[in-house]
Amino acid sequence: MVRAGRASLHPGWIDGPARPGFDLLVARYEAGPSLDERDGHAEIAIPGRKVRGFARLFREHPELLTNYDFIALLDDDLRASQRDLERLFGFGERYGLDLFQPSLSWTSYFSYAACLSNTHYRLRYTNMVEMMCPVFRAAHLxxxxxxxxxxxxxxxxxxxxxxxxxxxxxxxxxxxxxxxxTRPVGSTKLRQGFGEDETYDRQIALLLDMFGIRFRGIVTYAAIDTMDRRTRSRLKIALRSLVLWRAWAVTPMPTRHFVRFLSDYLRHCLWRPLNLDRVDLGRGSEAGRRLAAFQVSAGEHPQP
Incomplete structure (x- = not known):
């Protein structure tokens, strides 16, 4: 699924010679040229914000959660081939993953250096999958x-x-x-419904405060190498992540951001806690009470 604007790159995701091994649902927040109708491809209009648009989509079409094993929620500025996405879904089943994402090319704009592709590994286990391109097992979604x-x-x-x-x-x-x-992070905030003075950092701080938790950064704590061997040595992963410094030559990121983000990631590999303790959203839990109170204040019904 993609929340698509006028310049969406999703047509390139189904440009292979054969029918894709996945279905594509385009939920447009802006008008744009439509693809030819074909099997496995559908478009609907859901104006407004990206995340709230996905929420509306699943409320109106709950059957999506039972019709598919895995569901990807992709940003519309991702350049990927049909073959890339077909292979990506296969990793979820092969390795028993509940939530995962592709890695990013070294020429990508990024928020977390952990997401840059590490050529030493097939995949790295992490404590966070970012919002840009998550793939969910349907039950986890x-x-x-x-x-x-x-x-x-x-x-x-x-x-x-x-x-x-x-x-x-x-x-x-x-x-x-x-x-x-392909686009700088945050460059479409206004088109996605953010106010002019709203910032990502402010929203993140409000959310963490709401649930009374902290985020200490992405940690990759285990990995599968290209020979399909698993390691749980965080030192080894950090050392093999030094290869990412080579991305400095081709990154579109400002130098100060690239150096800071990559340095932070390497430190987190070595010393940061996983921060994977459970946040219980049940109505009897503290987080659940905060969630219900927020929904009531926003004029919504608490979740069961």
Missing amino acids: ARVLPLFDLSFETGIDLLWCRLTDGPELRYAIVDDVVVAH
Whole structure:
């Protein structure tokens, strides 16, 4: 699924010689040229914000959660091929993942250096999958959908890996599938419904405060190498992540941002806690009470 604007790159996702091994649902927040109708492709109009648009989509079409094993919610500025996406879905089944994402090319704009493709690995297990390109096991998406109704357009990705017991080895960045993020992060905020003075950092701070939690950064704590061997040595992963400094030569990111983001990631590999303790959204829990209070104040019905 994609929340698509006028310049969406999603036509390139189904440009292969044969019918894709996945269906594509385009939920437009802006008018734009439509693709020819074909099997496995549909378009609907849902104006407004990205995340709230996805929430509306699943309220109006709950059958999506039972008709598919995996559901990807992709940004419209990702450059990927049909083959890339077909292979990506296969990783979820092969490695028993609940939530995962492709890695980013070194020429991509990014928020977290952990997401840059590491050529030493097939995939890396992580404590966070970012909002740009998550792929959910349908059952896990059903579990996290209450977060989509919170009126936050960013930050819910800091929670959706923390809603289950036994989360280790369930979330990953797939280095073997590489896509390109083509626009600077935040460049379409106004078109997606943000106010002029709204910032990502402000929304994230409000969300973390609402649930009384902290986010200490992305940690990749285990990995599968290109020979399909698993390691849980965070030192080894950090050392093999030094290869990412080579991306400095081709990154579109400002130098100060690239250096800071990559330095932070390498430190997190070594020393940061996983921060995967469960946040219980049940109505009897503290987080659940905060969630219900927020929904009531926003004029919504609490989730059961």
